[in-house]
Amino acid sequence: MNARMNAQSNDRVAVIDVGSNSVRLVAFDGAARSPAYFFNEKVLAGLGAGLGQSGHLHPEGRRRAMAALRRFAALLERLRPARVMTIATAAVRDAADGPEFCAQVLAETGLELTVASGPEEGRLSAQGVLLGWPEAEGMVCDIGGASLELAQISGGQVLAAETAPLGPLPLMEFEGAPRALRQRIKRDMARLRSNFSGPVPRLFLVGGSWRAVARLDMARRNYPLHVLHEYERPTADILRIANWISHQEPAHLATLTDTSLERLRLLPTAALVLKQLLDALAPGTVAFSSYGIREGMLYEAMPPDVRALDPLIEACRYTESQNARFPGFGDALFDWLQNLFGDLPADDLRLMRAACLLHDTTWRAHPDYRADMCFEAVTRANMGGVDHAGRLFLAVANRARYKNDGSAVDDHPAIALLPAERVKLATSIGRAMRLGAMLGGAHPDTLPDTELQLKAGQLRLVLRGGAQELMGEVVERRLNGLNTALGLDLPAMLDIQAKD
Known part of the structure; x- marks a missing residue:
C-alpha cells in the first residue's frame, strides 16, 4: 500500500489519555496524516487534585476517572478500533497509589495503562505539534494539571524534552x-530552561489551560476567526493577557468564554506560570496548538512515508475523496491553472493546490447559500499545516469559485486579517477555478483539450478539437469574470482550434 493510501486509511485508532x-x-478515523476525530469525549476528573499534600490520587477524582474509563471500555467494544493506545501522565506517575490504580483499571476494564515519564510526555506532545507543523522550529510547552513539559523541535525532530511540577493543581x-509562589515558579522555570540552549524563534503552547488563554485573548480582541489551532500572537501580547488573567476571578472569566468553570479555576495560577515561561524563553512569537499528546501518539503510529506527506494537502485530498462529485478533478484543475499561476511562490502554489482539491466539496449545499457555506466550512475545517491567513486565503478562493459577486466576502469581518493584495490573488484563483469547473463539468477527462493562456497581457481560452463543443454563454461569462479579476485591460479571447 502506498503512502497516500496509508494516509487515508479508514482503520480507526483510539487513544485513552x-x-x-x-x-x-x-x-481517530485512521492513522491519517491530518487527524480526523471520529469520537472525542473528556471528563475533568481531577485525579491530581491534592496530590502534592497527600501523595495519593484524589479519591473523588479516582472514582470519576474509573467511571469514565469503564464507559470508554464499553464504547471501544462498539467502535471496534484497529488499535487502542493508552497513556497516563503526571498524577498516575507520581502518586503512591498510581500502580494500584493501573491494576484496578486493568481488572475492571481490560485497559492496560502505559505510564509515561515526564520527558516522554513532552516528546509525545512535541510530536503532536510536528503532526500539524512539520517544519516547526522552536520550543513546545505542554501544561497539564500537575506538570509542565518543555521540548525542543527542529528539522522535523524532537531534540530534547524535560518536565517540572509546574501544573496549576500542585x-x-x-x-x-x-x-x-512566584519565586518558586521562577526558580523551577530557570532550571527547566537551563536544559536547552539557543534562542526560541517560536513557542508552541499545548494543553487545555493554554487553549483557554487563547479563547480569552480572542474574546478581548474581538478576533473574528474562532479557530484555536495556529492562533499566533506577539510575545508581548500574550504576556499582557497572562498578566490580566492572573488577577481575575474564575467567575468573571466565565462571562467571556464557554470554557468550563472547572478549567477556569486553574487559569489564574496557569497564567502565573505562563508569565515566567515567556520571561525565561523570550520567544519571537507564540502559537497555540490544538494538537498535543494524543495527536503525538497518532503521529508515532504513522509509517515514515506517511509522516513525510503534507498535512494540509492530505486533509484536502481526503475531503475531496469523500465529498466531491468527481474526486481527482482537483489535481487536474491545479495542473490546468499552471499557465496563469505557475510562477507563484511555492507557498502560494501549495495553497492553490489545496483550494483546487476543496473546490467542489460543498456542491450539495443549497445554491443560494453554497458560497457562504463554503467560506465558513473552509475557515473552520479541521486542517493542520495552515495558519489563519492561509485559511482565509483558501476560503476567499473557494467562495469566488462559487459566486462572482465578492461583496459578501468583503463584508466578512475576518477578511480584515488578510491584506488586500492577498484577497485579490485568492479571488483570481477562485475565478479561474470557477471557469475550469464549469468548462468541463468538474470531470477530470474534460480539460486536456483546453488551455488557459496569458500572452502579451491578454487572456485566452483555447479549445481544441472536440472541446469546442464545450463553448457556451456561461463559459464566456466566466472567462470575462476571470479577466476582470486579473485586472487585464485587453478583452479575453476564445480561441477554437482544430485538433491535430
Whole structure:
C-alpha cells in the first residue's frame, strides 16, 4: 500500500489519555496524516487534585476517572478500533497509589495503562505539534494539571524534552505568600530552561489551560476567526493577557468564554506560570496548538512515508475523496491553472493546490447559500499545516469559485486579517477555478483539450478539437469574470482550434 493510501486509511485508532486533570477518549478515523476525530469525549476528573499534600490520587477524582474509563471500555467494544493506545501522565506517575490504580483499571476494564515519564510526555506532545507543523522550529510547552513539559523541535525532530511540577493543581496547594509562589515558579522555570540552549524563534503552547488563554485573548480582541489551532500572537501580547488573567476571578472569566468553570479555576495560577515561561524563553512569537499528546501518539503510529506527506494537502485530498462529485478533478484543475499561476511562490502554489482539491466539496449545499457555506466550512475545517491567513486565503478562493459577486466576502469581518493584495490573488484563483469547473463539468477527462493562456497581457481560452463543443454563454461569462479579476485591460479571447 502506498503512502497516500496509508494516509487515508479508514482503520480507526483510539487513544485513552489519563491526565492529572482530565480523562479523555479520542478515536481517530485512521492513522491519517491530518487527524480526523471520529469520537472525542473528556471528563475533568481531577485525579491530581491534592496530590502534592497527600501523595495519593484524589479519591473523588479516582472514582470519576474509573467511571469514565469503564464507559470508554464499553464504547471501544462498539467502535471496534484497529488499535487502542493508552497513556497516563503526571498524577498516575507520581502518586503512591498510581500502580494500584493501573491494576484496578486493568481488572475492571481490560485497559492496560502505559505510564509515561515526564520527558516522554513532552516528546509525545512535541510530536503532536510536528503532526500539524512539520517544519516547526522552536520550543513546545505542554501544561497539564500537575506538570509542565518543555521540548525542543527542529528539522522535523524532537531534540530534547524535560518536565517540572509546574501544573496549576500542585501550585494552587502552595502554602506561602503569593510572592514566594512566584519565586518558586521562577526558580523551577530557570532550571527547566537551563536544559536547552539557543534562542526560541517560536513557542508552541499545548494543553487545555493554554487553549483557554487563547479563547480569552480572542474574546478581548474581538478576533473574528474562532479557530484555536495556529492562533499566533506577539510575545508581548500574550504576556499582557497572562498578566490580566492572573488577577481575575474564575467567575468573571466565565462571562467571556464557554470554557468550563472547572478549567477556569486553574487559569489564574496557569497564567502565573505562563508569565515566567515567556520571561525565561523570550520567544519571537507564540502559537497555540490544538494538537498535543494524543495527536503525538497518532503521529508515532504513522509509517515514515506517511509522516513525510503534507498535512494540509492530505486533509484536502481526503475531503475531496469523500465529498466531491468527481474526486481527482482537483489535481487536474491545479495542473490546468499552471499557465496563469505557475510562477507563484511555492507557498502560494501549495495553497492553490489545496483550494483546487476543496473546490467542489460543498456542491450539495443549497445554491443560494453554497458560497457562504463554503467560506465558513473552509475557515473552520479541521486542517493542520495552515495558519489563519492561509485559511482565509483558501476560503476567499473557494467562495469566488462559487459566486462572482465578492461583496459578501468583503463584508466578512475576518477578511480584515488578510491584506488586500492577498484577497485579490485568492479571488483570481477562485475565478479561474470557477471557469475550469464549469468548462468541463468538474470531470477530470474534460480539460486536456483546453488551455488557459496569458500572452502579451491578454487572456485566452483555447479549445481544441472536440472541446469546442464545450463553448457556451456561461463559459464566456466566466472567462470575462476571470479577466476582470486579473485586472487585464485587453478583452479575453476564445480561441477554437482544430485538433491535430
